Amino acid sequence: MPRFAANLSMLYPELDFLDRFDAAAKDGFAGVEYLFPYAFPATEIAARLKANGLKQVLFNAPPGNWDGGERGLACLPGREGEFRDGIAKALDYAAALDCPRVHVMAGLLPASLARETGKATYVENLRWAAGEAAKAGRDLLIEPINTRDIPGFFLNRQDEAHAIVEAIGASNLKVQFDLYHCQIVEGDVAMKIRKYLPTGRVGHIQIAGVPERHEPDIGELNHPYLFKVIDEVSAQCGWDGWVGGEYRPARGAVPNGTSDGLAWLRAAKALSA
Numbered sequence: 001m002p003r004f005a006a007n008l009s010m011l012y013p014e015l016d017f018l019d020r021f022d023a024a025a026k027d028g029f030a031g032v033e034y035l036f037p038y039a040f041p042a043t044e045i046a047a048r049l050k051a052n053g054l055k056q057v058l059f060n061a062p063p064g065n066w067d068g069g070e071r072g073l074a075c076l077p078g079r080e081g082e083f084r085d086g087i088a089k090a091l092d093y094a095a096a097l098d099c100p101r102v103h104v105m106a107g108l109l110p111a112s113l114a115r116e117t118g119k120a121t122y123v124e125n126l127r128w129a130a131g132e133a134a135k136a137g138r139d140l141l142i143e144p145i146n147t148r149d150i151p152g153f154f155l156n157r158q159d160e161a162h163a164i165v166e167a168i169g170a171s172n173l174k175v176q177f178d179l180y181h182c183q184i185v186e187g188d189v190a191m192k193i194r195k196y197l198p199t200g201r202v203g204h205i206q207i208a209g210v211p212e213r214h215e216p217d218i219g220e221l222n223h224p225y226l227f228k229v230i231d232e233v234s235a236q237c238g239w240d241g242w243v244g245g246e247y248r249p250a251r252g253a254v255p256n257g258t259s260d261g262l263a264w265l266r267a268a269k270a271l272s273a
């Protein structure tokens with residue numbers, strides 16, 4: 001079975017962020033991911049990881065003005081300086097947290113901007129950032145996201161993401177394969193696992209129930225089946241990444257709301273036992 005990480009931006013909403021590390025470890029997660037660490041000193045987060053024997057497996061580079069609605073800077077002409085400063089900051093945190101990969105959000109394509117212009121900026125920014133990440137010994141990930149959750153998001157499809165990664169040709173630039181977004185945008189998820197894992201271009205997988213983005217055992221995707229496919233393909237091609245549970249617990253921010261919803265994780269572990 002794949003290794004599972006808890007997404008601490010979404011799981012354990014009833015707890016303060018720093019207390020979520022302890023909860024995830026107690027619930028049997030071996031790793032954690034989240035959107036942004038920047039509100040906390042890296043030393044403080046590193047201490048929580050160490051105290052709980054957790055691995056930091058992923059976080060995002062600064063996205064621009066998140067509260068103002070921005071969702072990344074990578075496709076935005078004129079913001080290259082800020083983009084580069086954000087990558088430098090993310091790589092500093094990645095070193096302090098011993099985190100092997102950083103997700104770079106593409107951003108919203110402005111209505112007034114031609115897609116080709118946004119794409120040229122995106123590719124140039126990624127090329128530069130992948131070089132910096134390589135010097136720091138990290139992978140850089142790009143994630144196709146559905147436009148119901150993030151209207152106007154630049155990168156939506158798996159094939160587009162893989163084509164961009166291939167065209168740039170940096171071995172540390174990879175795709176963050178979020179099965180939830182994939183199901184909403186294009187479907188055929190199992191076949192896409194079979195197609196893309198063997199390419200070596202998938203750096204991380206994320207899961208959630210579709211369409212509510214609750215626990216993976218709620219909704220239209222059959223995760224036990226998909227875990228078996230991931231296992232089977234991984235055995236053939238040597239994929240050894242992490243699978244992040246990135247969902248909003250159905251019970252919400254109530255005590256033990258996340259822990260009580262982890263039947264899907266226990267079932268996945270039982271399958272491999």
Ligand SMILES: O=C(O)C(=O)[C@@H](O)CO
Pocket residue numbers: 035060103105143145178181206246
């Ligand atoms: O929303 C998602 O899906 C993510 O993985 C976040 O990192 C936002 O891009």
Ligand SMILES: [Mg+2]
Pocket residue numbers: 143178206246
């Ligand atoms: Mg995701």
